[in-house]
Amino acid sequence: MKKYIIIIVFIAFSFIGCNNLGKSNTVSNKEVLVKETVEANSKGYALMKQKCFICHFEKPDPAKRNQMIAPPMLRVQEHYQPSYPNKENFIKAVMAYVNNPSQDKTLMPGAVKKFNLMPKVVYDQTELRSIAETLYHIDLGSMPNMHMEMGEGLSLNNGQKWKLKSESIEQVKSIIEKLNSFNSKNIADNNQLGKDVFDDAKLILLDEDYIGDLFDQIHFFFGGIEDNMHTLIATKSIKEANIHVEILKTEFANFNKYFE
Ligand code: HEC
Numbered sequence: 677m678k679k680y681i682i683i684i685v686f687i688a689f690s691f692i693g694c695n696n697l698g699k700s701n702t703v704s705n706k707e708v709l710v711k712e713t714v715e716a717n718s719k720g721y722a723l724m725k726q727k728c729f730i731c732h733f734e735k736p737d738p739a740k741r742n743q744m745i746a747p748p749m750l751r752v753q754e755h756y757q758p759s760y761p762n763k764e765n766f767i768k769a770v771m772a773y774v775n776n777p778s779q780d781k782t783l784m785p786g787a788v789k790k791f792n793l794m795p796k797v798v799y800d801q802t803e804l805r806s807i808a809e810t811l812y813h814i815d816l817g818s819m820p821n822m823h824m825e826m827g828e829g830l831s832l833n834n835g836q837k838w839k840l841k842s843e844s845i846e847q848v849k850s851i852i853e854k855l856n857s858f859n860s861k862n863i864a865d866n867n868q869l870g871k872d873v874f875d876d877a878k879l880i881l882l883d884e885d886y887i888g889d890l891f892d893q894i895h896f897f898f899g900g901i902e903d904n905m906h907t908l909i910a911t912k913s914i915k916e917a918n919i920h921v922e923i924l925k926t927e928f929a930n931f932n933k934y935f936e
Contacts, residue, residue: 719806719810720806720807720808720810720811720814721814723803723807723810724749724807724810724811727803728749728807729749731794732746732747732748732752733746734748734749734750735748735750735816735817736748736750736751736819736821744791745791746791747787749816750816750819751784751821752784752811753814753816754821754903755784755902755906756769756770756783756811757812758903758907759783759906759907759909760910761910763809766808766811766812767812770808770811771804773794774794774797774799774804774808775796777793777795778793779793779882782878785877785878785882785898786899786902789881789882789886789891789895829893830893830897830934831893832934833889833890833893837933837934837935837936838894838934838935838936839890839935839936840894840936841883841885844880844883845935847876847879847880848876848928848935850876851876851877851928852925852928852929854869854872855873855921855924855925855928861914863911863912863914866908866917867910867911867917869921870905870906870908870909873905873908873924874902874905874906877898877901877902880894881894881895893935894935897927897934897935901923901924901927904920904924905920907920
């Protein structure tokens with residue numbers, strides 16, 4: 677009974693709130709906020725167009741696939757958002773990468789392998805910050821990444837498994853052992869696990885010896901779980917961490933169906 681009264685009172689108040697609390701006030705505040713964001717974006721966007729779209733397409737363009745010399749900005753955003761959900765951390769990470777691109781910092785080892793490291797260019801730091809901030813907010817739309825859907829594109833090599841170097845096989849074995857023996861409820865441990873798994877995956881993706889179709893298959897495999905690794909590195913929710921650890925376990929259990 678008490679519950680119903682509370683609900684009724686709550687509903688009544690929400691109506692009063694709508695009618696009496698000066699509608700114009702709330703709406704205009706919101707409008708100002710939206711306007712500011714758009715303005716901030718358009719300045720940053722203009723800079724991005726000028727400084728970054730020389731190499732990066734804004735989003736994937738299947739017709740111009742072979743003209744690509746860098747990953748589309750949409751894909752960059754998709755890699756940085758799960759890893760840096762916090763705006764300030766996102767901006768810092770993008771700025772740090774652009775100021776000093778390195779294999780150590782990369783979240784996109786597949787792109788480094790395909791296009792080589794982004795060249796180091798010195799940008800005005802205020803402008804670069806504005807670009808990074810825009811990249812955090814901007815809606816670049818979405819385009820399904822056909823090859824990077826979980827395991828999409830993975831296939832055998834004429835019915836045979838793809839042959840990897842024994843050191844890579846050992847690395848994956850150690851990832852699987854790490855995942856299967858992991859049972860901490862501590863969020864920092866979970867974040868560290870994500871980092872360890874991604875660092876091992878990176879070693880294999882960046883290995884100079886893997887090229888052509890073999891590299892593509894390795895990329896399909898790890899590309900399909902990049903989001904899970906990145907989210908695990910950054911998440912503050914133990915529930916979310918558990919979900920991604922489970923997905924990683926399942927996916928890695930498939931590794932030796934395709935590779936040996
Ligand atoms: C001269 C070409 C070029 C220009 C100009 C350029 N990039 Fe890149 N960028 C690349 C290439 C190539 C990669 C892929 C290799 C890599 O990740 O290092 C890349 C990757 C990135 C990445 C992903 C880093 C990662 O984790 O691997 C970010 C972030 C990035 N660029 C931001 C920018 C921003 C912001 C600008 C504009 C201020 C910009 N880039 C301008 C070539 C360029």
